[in-house]
Amino acid sequence: MTTKLLEINNLKQYFPIKGGIFGRTVNHVKAVDDVSFYVNEGETLSIVGESGCGKSTTGRAVLRLDDPTSGEITFQGDDLLALNKQQMRRKRKDLQIIFQDPYASINPRQTVRQILEEAMSIQKVLPKAERMDKIMELLDTVGLGSHQLDRFPHEFSGGQRQRIGIARALAVDPKFIVCDESVSALDVSIQAQVLNLLKQLQRDLNLTYLFIAHDLGVVRHISDRVAVMYLGKIVEIGEKKEIFDNPKHPYTKSLLSAIPVPDPSNQQERIHLKGDVPSPIDPPTGCRFHTRCPFATEKCKNEVPELRVTKDMTGTHQAACHHIEEIESGAKQPNY
Amino acid sequence: MSQNENVLEISDLRTSFFIEGDEIKAVDGVTINVPKGKTVGVVGESGSGKSITSLSIMRLIQHPGEIVEGSISMNGEDLLSKSERQMQQLRGNQISMIFQEPMTSLNPVYTVGEQISEVYRIHQGLSKKEALTKSVEMLELVGIPSPKERIKQYPHELSGGMRQRVMIAIALACNPELLIADEPTTALDVTIQAQILELIKKLQSQLGMSVFLITHDLGVVAETCDYVAVMYAGKIVEYADVHSLFRSPKHPYTVGLMQSLPRHDIDQEELNVIEGNVPKPGNMPDGCRFAPRCPFASDICEKRLPDLDELENGNKVRCWIYSDEWDGKAEVNVVDDYKTAGNQ
């Protein structure tokens, strides 16, 4: 029986743009615009998309690192947005985050021991006397040696720093972790080490991940379900297998086809996308993808498509496109 | 490939940085050729020395770096013995380069037009007006819509993808024989990356130039290169045509790299990893530089550095396993045994 650990409804995150003569808010960056999804206990939901699609903003809003403009965030039945500052601080014990940049994400002036000790003392995990044992255990868990306890971040490589960041998140025994591009700054060989570690931790500690990434290879490897975002909206969501093997949204398809395959004898047909991603300040009307979509029609320009199920989708698969059926049947041809 | 005419021949290149009296060998004895009209990729992780190799070709290594030894020749002419002035005449003319960061690689205080025109004015002595006309043509060629308006814009008014197109326009303005592309798409999103790679391929066949592509992305290599050199810790460990490399990689590092790559097109249970970290430049192992991380490493690997030996098919590999002196387990299949060897 799967239970929903986290549920997001109609999340919006608008950042004001100041301007004009009096420096008033003249416009908004609609970074996340009406997004709903849930994460089941023990699973990994990935959010993928290109830069500026709002995936990181979503992750930060879930943790209330930036307070969202509107929406509902329910974690284990509690409405996170209704908590006051104090209550939220306590709640943070359950929700943690692992960042992208192994250099900027740990305080250069603290040793590993201080970093982990501080995490525990903020959330009052364990009595003081027992914390040392836990620190040693954490180091072992993430694959660092106990002899590295009193070292400073600059004495570690990027991959090892990322392990410190993981240990810090684990120090408070969280249930849920947002991994915000947690492996994208690492070299391939190190990235594989960290990915394996994250998978193993999930099994051992029954963790739930919201995994934010732009690399579809990484996403395929780590996820149970995947949500694809484009310009602040989820365009497609579903089980990993469905998204990768049975994508329905033209954006998902073109994204998958754009990635170079590391196999010279198996190069695939590419769907070409015109131009750049439009600005989230003034996003296109109707379907936000219509300006670049090879299948766009008048309807796409005017009506916002909702996430929906079509007949050959399985599981929880949904996509937000008006023309899924016509494209599938070949009735609609791409218009380059 | 030996019968091919080479545009560029690098042999035994060593480029070092001198920091507080220590010599840090960023590129340590690299030999590689770029055949005419072909694309040669150099793939490696950060710190492998691939970018320094490309800057060495351009002779753009800045203090405290220095090309210590080796030779780089283009069409038979030795680049290292040329004067700075002669190099200036070559750069942007016969050899061009594009860089990783399109956001910072253009001068913020000059318009796009001024920056492209400059190349024509230096190398072809065109007037301001003629150069500008040519620049518009060039922008059109690299697929920038309404080039006449774009030419008056400043870099900050363009997106990352557009800027990289402008960089390509600058690089290809004088129809160079060799284009050096240093991680040209790393900073871009995949859909934009696809556009840029497509563009480079298209222009390469149109203009008949050779491309020297630096990247860390095996996918990009597979898609664009004819030949590939794999670099590790300042040295080339494997050199092969792209099909052989991906079908039957020879060096354990190449294998490890491929097996640790999460793929979007196939399912993988568990990723194979390369244990440990890249050695620090000041603290290189005596023997094979990959030996401390190699699952097959044997005594000889730790003691002596293997040569980059040519195999029967003309490809090259720097590994004791393929030599007569190999003292480890007989009959090693690096691809299939990589994982089991690693778990021992």
Place this chain on the structure above:
Amino acid sequence: MPETTIHQPVEKPRNPHIENFKNIVKRLKKNKAAMVGGFLILLFVITAFVGPYLVPFSAGEQVLVNKLQGPSAEHWFGTDHLGRDIFSRIIHGMSITLYIGFFSVVIGAIVGVIFGIISGYFGGKIDTLIMRAMDILLAFPGILLALGVVTILGPSLNNVIIAVGVFSVPSFARIVRGSTLSVKELEYIDAVRALGASDFRIIVRHVLPNVFSPIIVQATLRIATAILTAAGLSFLGLGAQPPKPEWGAMLSDGRNYIFDAGHVALFPGLAIVIVVLAFNIFGDGLRDALDPKMKS
């Protein structure tokens, strides 16, 4: 077979504060300018404490018959219009100079850092308010603000310290605000926030230590400016009052005798130059060693 078991040597536990300090010292040692400047400053401090007991004359000792004598074996820097030994007076004045420089900067730094951190960390209205207030202070070019303060409080040594302190507040506030803003952007601040740390904890434990370098660098350079400003005030007769052997005041005296005895103005001025130079050199060195991104 070589030893294959990986033996991890157990390292001694290290005190992070000492390690941080050691790192700074290590980087400073590599910087010749910082070493020279630091050595000079140390020498000056020692002189300020010990010097007065070693020099042949006291600060106020007048021998009118010997007035306005040029440098000699007895009076190395000559004598002034009251026949006082200039060398001895300069040595006596060292402590005044350092005292003004140090305390005015401490006042300016404390107030400025508090404003700057609050402004940078919380942003919004409070930031606008503080920064506008700083703009107002900055609108009075340099010495003018100090002049104003001295006018209100009256000329005296301690008032000069307050005046110069007030005039250093905005520069600290701005630098600290800027550094706070950039530190605040770093992911590790978000990480501790995600752990549930309070604002106070984040400021004290994570922001302050990481904006410390620019503060120290600025403080050192500001001491140099403070000494110059204070000397200027004294020169105008608005700072330390005679017969205190303050260098600016001595220069002011010397100015009246410049036609007959140039040395009276020469040596106190040289003293100012050398002390200010030492702080500037040390500050430059510190900046290069601690905070290479900060510009002069």
Place this chain on the structure above:
Amino acid sequence: MFVFTIRRILQTIPVLLGVTILVFLMMHLVPGDAAQIIAGEAASQQTIEQIRERLGLNDPLPMQYFNFLLNALQGDLGTSIQSGQEVTEEVFSRFWVTLELAFYSMILSVFIGLIAGIISAVRHYTLTDALTMIIALFGLSMPNFWLGLMLMQWFAIELKIFPVSGWGSPEQIVLPVIALGTAGAAIIARMTRSSMLEVISQDYIRTARAKGVKERYVIYKHALKNALIPVVTVIGLEFGTLLTGAVLTETVFSINGLGRYIVESIQARDFPAVQGSVLVVAVIFIIVNLLVDISYRFLNKRIDLN
């Protein structure tokens, strides 16, 4: 750009108001009774009361400030106690001298500072660089009044090349301008150098070299224009330092400018004069920085986006 200019101008209004409040309060915080000081020690209680009435000192403080502001806006800064003249007139009769002094010194600073800074950056790691920077460090560490005195002693008293004091003739200008301009030159030189060095390590400079641009043009075309942008701000701030320095330089060379007027007024506790002249200097400083800020944006169009 236009919006920015307007906004920037509007932003200075609260600052200007704040400055007037501060100046006003400064003079009202002075211990002692202003009317007493104006009237003199021997004045009768009645005269003091009359003066108090005339100056409006019996009004509540906000009222007094309002009157002060209103008068100031109309160009009336009150009457000098010392001379009995209009402060506005006195200030402006001396103002031009100071402005001239500051202006010439500025030219000297910018000219020498830029040249020295560029040479130093281009010859990075050479003896020329080291020497230039050592000289700049000295220039920065010298009190300008002392430099003035030394110049006076050598060139006016000993060598008799230039006159000892005064302002107006070309010979009179030289020494004060050197005394005042040296520190600015040093600061601009250091700033230019560090700015140049930073720009030279940027990616777009590498691009220029990769295009085959001659090193000379890399420096003077691609690097310098970018490097000058932050220098412009420093030049603006330097103007304030020059106005300040003028206070001391004018005293040293007995120049009848605004700086000396302020000092004399302070010494004589002539509050209306101090208040008026300080206000004028502050307002000028604000305006200069406003102009610099606007021209900075103009040079650096990139900022406009953010």
